[in-house]
Amino acid sequence: MTYMAALATGTFIIVGLGVSLFAGHYSKTLVQTVASFAVHTAAALLIYYIVGLGAPDAEYYDRAALALAIGGPEVNVTAGKEGWILILAAIYTQIGHFPELGLVLNATFAALTVCVAGLTAARLDLPVGPTAWITAAFPSGIIWSSFLLRESFSWLLISLCALAFAGLASGKFRWPELALALTALAGLLLVRGTAAVAVAAAGLIAIAFVRRRYISFLLGTALGALVAIASPLGTRVNDVVGGITVDTFNSSRSALSGSASTSWPTIDVTGIPSAWEAFLIAFPRVIFGPYPWEWPSMAIPLALDGLLWLVILSLTIRACLVLRDRRLAVLLLPAAALLAALVVGSGNYGTMERLRMQSTFLMIPVAAAGFVSLVPSLRTRTSIDGVTDKDAVQNP
Numbered sequence: 001m002t003y004m005a006a007l008a009t010g011t012f013i014i015v016g017l018g019v020s021l022f023a024g025h026y027s028k029t030l031v032q033t034v035a036s037f038a039v040h041t042a043a044a045l046l047i048y049y050i051v052g053l054g055a056p057d058a059e060y061y062d063r064a065a066l067a068l069a070i071g072g073p074e075v076n077v078t079a080g081k082e083g084w085i086l087i088l089a090a091i092y093t094q095i096g097h098f099p100e101l102g103l104v105l106n107a108t109f110a111a112l113t114v115c116v117a118g119l120t121a122a123r124l125d126l127p128v129g130p131t132a133w134i135t136a137a138f139p140s141g142i143i144w145s146s147f148l149l150r151e152s153f154s155w156l157l158i159s160l161c162a163l164a165f166a167g168l169a170s171g172k173f174r175w176p177e178l179a180l181a182l183t184a185l186a187g188l189l190l191v192r193g194t195a196a197v198a199v200a201a202a203g204l205i206a207i208a209f210v211r212r213r214y215i216s217f218l219l220g221t222a223l224g225a226l227v228a229i230a231s232p233l234g235t236r237v238n239d240v241v242g243g244i245t246v247d248t249f250n251s252s253r254s255a256l257s258g259s260a261s262t263s264w265p266t267i268d269v270t271g272i273p274s275a276w277e278a279f280l281i282a283f284p285r286v287i288f289g290p291y292p293w294e295w296p297s298m299a300i301p302l303a304l305d306g307l308l309w310l311v312i313l314s315l316t317i318r319a320c321l322v323l324r325d326r327r328l329a330v331l332l333l334p335a336a337a338l339l340a341a342l343v344v345g346s347g348n349y350g351t352m353e354r355l356r357m358q359s360t361f362l363m364i365p366v367a368a369a370g371f372v373s374l375v376p377s378l379r380t381r382t383s384i385d386g387v388t389d390k391d392a393v394q395n396p
Helices: 003-027 030-051 056-070 082-094 099-123 128-137 139-144 151-168 175-191 193-211 214-229 232-241 246-258 272-288 292-297 300-323 326-345 349-374 389-394
Strands: none
Touching (some): 003 030, 003 099, 030 099, 056 082, 082 099, 082 175, 099 128, 128 139, 139 151, 139 349, 151 175, 175 193, 272 300, 300 326, 300 349, 326 349
């Protein structure tokens, strides 16, 4: 490491720690937030100094950002993916080609995701502490944020959307929540465009479901669609999803299936029968995979993620049965929409598990409530206090 790289990295760490301290104090998740920043930073820098960037996508982002920074050959980036490259290019232009800075920035985004998860849990009367700890310490989150990828930024933006949806569904319209939702969605359109479209659509439905304002929802959606179509936002959405066809899905799934050892068979969709067959192959793998009997043949991180995903899914179902709270829809419907997109477009476990983390972080506050309901030391069952399972889950 050169002197300039060490100086810049140290400065970014100090700034990131300061941001984490402030945000953690504000969200009342100070310990979890600082722990998240420390662990993510240490893991990212350790991996980088041992194996380098370590992932083909990370190497591509680094090359593309450097080309933009030095005015190299033109870089073609798919619409909806350019945000992270532009951020890296800005860093490389102003400071120098130090990938470590992007890794520290990723750690900061991951720490802020912990804060937002805590705020969302508080807004929905879910357990804040367990939510923040699970978000901070989730192994797959630590692994994927340790590479020069756009994952941490997308997790943060999706979490901000969920926080805004929780506020908008609370029963009283607030302009700050609307501004937060629009800002987060606009950022997500630049980082992971298809996810932005799925989250926005599911969020609108969730808010209408929670508030029971179905007519207003239909009218508002129609008006919003007209405004979006007539604005630059409509052009942006068209850039992201306008070129998506059945053929593009087929080619994407085939490419993913043929590019990894953890792939599963894919079928080109040409009609309803083939679409149903493709669904039966992909759906159980996205929702329950990788299957336990497949774990021995996989890398340990992928097998571990499969196990932890089943735990999160089970705890989420448990919480839904205990709480029976309509407000959970603001987290679960966007998570379901993102999972549906994976069912349509996935072809191997590696990429699928990395993208499934978007749904995982939305489900963790609900899963934390399910965890609390199962741990005797965190709940109260006595009838003397008049505390129900639901009360104990929400206020452990």
